[in-house]
Amino acid sequence: MTISIIGTATVGMTLARLFARAGVKAGIANTRGPSWIDLDRQVADAITPVDLREALEADIVIAAVPFAAMEALGRSVQDWGGRIVVDVTNAFGVDAQVFGGRSSSEHNADFFKGAAFVKAMNHLPYNVFETAIAGPDGRRAVFVSGDDAEANEKVSGVARDLGFAPIDLGHLSIGGDLLRVGGPLLMKNLVEYPF
Amino acid sequence: MSTAILGVGRLGTALTKLFNRSGMEVWLATSSGVESTRAAARRHHLDARAVSLDEALAAETIFLALPFLKIADVGGMRSDWTATTIVDCTNAFLLPNRDEVLRGRLSSDLVAGHFPGAELVKAFNQLPAPVLEHVPAPEWGGRVVFVASNSAAASARIARLGGDLGFSAIEVGRLDEGGVLIQAQNALVLRNLFDAGIA
Numbered sequence: 001m002t003i004s005i006i007g008t009a010t011v012g013m014t015l016a017r018l019f020a021r022a023g024v025k026a027g028i029a030n031t032r033g034p035s036w037i038d039l040d041r042q043v044a045d046a047i048t049p050v051d052l053r054e055a056l057e058a059d060i061v062i063a064a065v066p067f068a069a070m071e072a073l074g075r076s077v078q079d080w081g082g083r084i085v086v087d088v089t090n091a092f093g094v095d096a097q098v099f100g101g102r103s104s105s106e107h108n109a110d111f112f113k114g115a116a117f118v119k120a121m122n123h124l125p126y127n128v129f130e131t132a133i134a135g136p137d138g139r140r141a142v143f144v145s146g147d148d149a150e151a152n153e154k155v156s157g158v159a160r161d162l163g164f165a166p167i168d169l170g171h172l173s174i175g176g177d178l179l180r181v182g183g184p185l186l187m188k189n190l191v192e193y194p195f
Numbered sequence: 196m197s198t199a200i201l202g203v204g205r206l207g208t209a210l211t212k213l214f215n216r217s218g219m220e221v222w223l224a225t226s227s228g229v230e231s232t233r234a235a236a237r238r239h240h241l242d243a244r245a246v247s248l249d250e251a252l253a254a255e256t257i258f259l260a261l262p263f264l265k266i267a268d269v270g271g272m273r274s275d276w277t278a279t280t281i282v283d284c285t286n287a288f289l290l291p292n293r294d295e296v297l298r299g300r301l302s303s304d305l306v307a308g309h310f311p312g313a314e315l316v317k318a319f320n321q322l323p324a325p326v327l328e329h330v331p332a333p334e335w336g337g338r339v340v341f342v343a344s345n346s347a348a349a350s351a352r353i354a355r356l357g358g359d360l361g362f363s364a365i366e367v368g369r370l371d372e373g374g375v376l377i378q379a380q381n382a383l384v385l386r387n388l389f390d391a392g393i394a
Contacts, residue, residue, distance in 0.1 A: 128393055167383070170382065184367055188365065191388065192388050192389075193331070
C-alpha cells in the first residue's frame with residue numbers, strides 16, 4: 001500500500017516527520033517538483049520526493065494543501081479509480097453557506113471523482129500533533145470520517161502506525177459535521193490511554 | 196436546580212460520589228422505597244438525600260441509572276414530563292434480546308418515548324462506573340464524556356453539569372446524528388479519553 005503526501009508546507013512537512021519517526025515510508029510532492037524539496041536526513045530515510053504525477057497515483061494520497069487548492073487538486077485527476085484521498089484541510093474563514101448545509105469535507109469530496117474520500121487529521125494545529133503525551137502509553141486521538149468503511153479502516157491503520165489512536169466517526173454526514181470549523185471536535189487535543 | 200439520581204447500583208453510586216466530590220447536592224431514589232435507599236446510601240458512604248420515587252420524579256433533572264428494562268415502569272408513573280431534563284445513562288447493548296427490544300431503533304429513542312415532553316440527554320453511558328469515578332492524574336487533563344441531545348439547551352446544561360462534576364464534556368449533537376456514536380458499542384463508547392488542551 002503506497003502512501004503519498006501532497007504539499008510541503010507546515011502540514012506536509014509535519015506529516016513527513018511523523019511518518020519518518022514511525023518508520024512508515026511515503027512519497028512527498030508539490031507543484032514545483034522533487035528537486036525543490038529539501039528534507040532532513042532523518043526524514044529522508046522514510047520520505048522520498050517524487051513527481052506530483054507519481055504522487056497522485058499512490059494508494060493513499062494525503063492532500064496536505066490549502067483548503068482553497070482542493071478543487072484544483074481533485075479536478076486534476078479525471079478518475080481517482082477508487083484510490084483513497086485524505087482531506088486534512090479546514091475551511092477557516094469560509095462562509096458555511098457555500099456548502100449548502102453539508103460539511104466542507106462532503107463539498108471537497110465532490111471534486112475527487114472516483115476517490116474513496118476520507119477526512120482525517122484536520123482537527124488540531126499541526127504543531128500539537130508533535131507535542132508530548134503526559135502519561136504512559138497515551139496516544140493522541142485522530143478522527144477519521146468517510147463514506148467508505150474499508151477506506152476509513154485503512155486510514156485508521158496508517159494513523160495507528162504513526163502512533164495515534166484513530167477514532168472512526170463513520171459517514172461524512174456525521175463525522176464531517178463533527179469535524180467542521182466551529183464543530184465540537186475541532187481543536188480538541190484528546191489523548192487515549194489503555195483502561 | 197433539583198437533581199435526582201434513580202438507582203443505587205454501580206452507576207448510581209458512582210454518580211452520587213461525583214456529586215459529593217464536587218460539593219453538589221443530589222437526591223437519590225430507587226423503586227424499593229426511601230428506607231431502602233437510605234440504607235444503601237449509608238452502606239456506600241454516600242452523601243445524598245434519600246427520597247421517594249414520586250419526589251425524585253418531580254426533580255428538574257433526573258439521571259436514569261437503572262437497568263434499561265426498568266425505564267418503562269418509571270416513565271409510566273407520569274403522563275407529562277415537560278419541564279424535566281432526563282439524562283439517559285442506560286445502554287441496551289448487553290440485553291440478551293437486544294435486537295428484539297430495539298428493532299432497529301436507537302436505545303435513547305425508546306427511552307425518550309417513555310418520557311413524553313421531557314428534554315432527553317444521552318450522557319454518562321459510555322464508561323463503566325469505576326472508570327467514571329477514577330481520576331488517574333490531573334496532568335492528563337479532564338476525562339472526556341460525550342453528550343448528545345435533540346435539545347441544544349438541554350445538551351449545554353448537562354455538558355456544563357459534566358464540567359462541574361470534573362469532566363471535559365463534548366457535545367456531539369442530535370441523538371440520531373452524533374448521538375449514534377455514543378450508543379453502545381459505537382465509536383465513542385468505552386474510550387479512555389482525556390482532554391489535554393492546547394497550551
